[in-house]
Amino acid sequence: MTILTSPRPLVWGELDVPLFGLARDLQGEAIDPPAAFSLVTDPFHLWFLANHRKPALVHPKSRPGAFQAELWRYDVAELFIADPASGRYFEFNLAPNGAWWTCEFTAPRVRADEMDIAMPEVATFSEMAADGTWVAAMAIPLPLLRARLDFGPQTRLNVAMILASPEQKFISAANLGQGEPDFHQPDRFTRAAFLPLK
Template sequence: MPELLCHPHSPSRVARAVSAQATRTPDGKLSLHYALHGEVARMNIAPPAAPRIGWKLWRRTCCEVFVRADGEGGYHEFNFSPSGEWAAYAFTGYREGTSLLDETLNPQVAVESRDERLDLYALVDLARLSPPYARGRLRLGLAVIIEEHNGGMSYWALKHAQGKPDFHHRDAFALELDEVRH
């Protein structure tokens, strides 16, 4: 599973490593797996809740994926909390035209936690998000935000753009999923 890089402006005192993986299933779903290694007890993890849309999940520990069709300017963002809450947004361009997507997307989120590791699994129906996403070539940005009990935040991604942490930046869409062909 590819390791995510901690942004140099926000080092973590509690996470040793973070990794993430994304694959497309044969039926057009996006399967995501995030693994957070370190002092999980010192991470600010939201308690379990009913699966539902959450608000401002990025203010606490959460896993994120940014999805866009190759060559397109618009994109979608998903936030997954270890609580089971999730949020989804649609953008027409870089941080533009955002709208919160509705509960019909209903991604599946599961979490496993042990002493030194937290695993979050998510499954998103790409056809519900945008029919071309189910089979077309995609660019993804995989990211994790970790909030520590002392209030410190660290930002992890496959690739960081220059400057402050910015998962929306085009350079952060570093993972490519090939077009599905029959």
């Protein structure tokens, strides 16, 4: 999975990064219009951006920038970051309004801690237009990812989305195989490929 790299700190409101489209759901049905995402590192953060040009149904208790569990019950973008050596991985949820949640896992669906713990210094941003188009971003501290997951070239990742709630369409950048939607398959995540941001 491509992670663009910027030598300069990025600033919300001044972001000019390419987005990668997600045009089909897990059943092979077209997403119209396509959803999109981008992953970019700067000297301090891993930025996760998500976008869709359709109205979103967000968790009714979610608030911009606030930590909120069960965002996946509504429209959400999800980032999974795994360390193949240890088997540990993080799941980050980003709602269209900038609400967020995270959890650390020691193996597929095995939580490192039963309690929800907000990762310190995560920042989120969002913009929702009158026509329903939305873009949201999450800035995750790189030192924490390096310390917990040895974040680097061996890292494996996936970006997934749940859209069109309440019916819900499940979308994944990585091929997760057939059957019921299951985003917790770190063995199917793709290796990080770092490329300079032009």
